Amino acid sequence: MTGTYVSISRLRIAPDRVAALIEAFGNRSGDVEHHDGFIDLQVLQSDRDPGDVLMISRWRDRDCFTAYMKSEDHRRSHARIDPELRKAIKLQALEHLHVVAE
Amino acid sequence: MTGTYVSISRLRIAPDRVAALIEAFGNRSGDVEHHDGFIDLQVLQSDRDPGDVLMISRWRDRDCFTAYMKSEDHRRSHARIDPELRKAIKLQALEHLHVVAE
Numbered sequence: 001m002t003g004t005y006v007s008i009s010r011l012r013i014a015p016d017r018v019a020a021l022i023e024a025f026g027n028r029s030g031d032v033e034h035h036d037g038f039i040d041l042q043v044l045q046s047d048r049d050p051g052d053v054l055m056i057s058r059w060r061d062r063d064c065f066t067a068y069m070k071s072e073d074h075r076r077s078h079a080r081i082d083p084e085l086r087k088a089i090k091l092q093a094l095e096h097l098h099v100v101a102e
Numbered sequence: 103m104t105g106t107y108v109s110i111s112r113l114r115i116a117p118d119r120v121a122a123l124i125e126a127f128g129n130r131s132g133d134v135e136h137h138d139g140f141i142d143l144q145v146l147q148s149d150r151d152p153g154d155v156l157m158i159s160r161w162r163d164r165d166c167f168t169a170y171m172k173s174e175d176h177r178r179s180h181a182r183i184d185p186e187l188r189k190a191i192k193l194q195a196l197e198h199l200h201v202v203a204e
Binding site: 006022026040042043048053096099101 | 108120143144146149150199
């Protein structure tokens with residue numbers, strides 16, 4: 001929907017750890033889904049560069065996203081990630097966008 | 103949905119032409135929406151850098167996207183863009199990805 005807020009995290013990960021990332025994602029707490037304004041969250045993998053992974057979340061507006069990022073649920077969700085896996089993931093870029101047409 | 107194919111075109115445009123881009127997008131032929139496997143198409147604008155614009159389209163699989171890109175509808179859709187506007191838009195990067203988790 002026009003006005004939707006979109007956050008894109010670009011991750012760099014060794015391609016042989018992507019399966020572990022997907023498994024950890026599948027076992028996540030899921031609390032994010034109950035936060036006000038949450039629309040969806042997807043993990044995407046580049047076809048050409050399998051170590052290039054995007055996490056795209058969509059929210060009703062930026063305030064909803066910001067409230068989640070400051071929440072205890074977000075802190076807890078990240079704390080659950082296996083430290084070894086966390087070390088294998090580098091955040092390359094964080095983008096904040098709005099849907100302006102569709 | 104897992105397996106969904108996602109194409110991201112990153113455009114660079116003078117911020118004062120973004121309104122014209124959105125208008126042209128709103129007046130598009132819309133033929134893409136009738137192509138097999140088309141899911142949706144969104145235009146996103148960066149919050150921090152208003153000249154940084156993404157066009158994200160989602161498809162059932164890569165073959166559907168490729169078939170559309172080779173179609174007469176795609177050719178015609180691009181030919182409809184005002185030449186002056188087209189000159190103001192630079193394609194910076196094209197990414198091909200698949201949804202691996204959600």
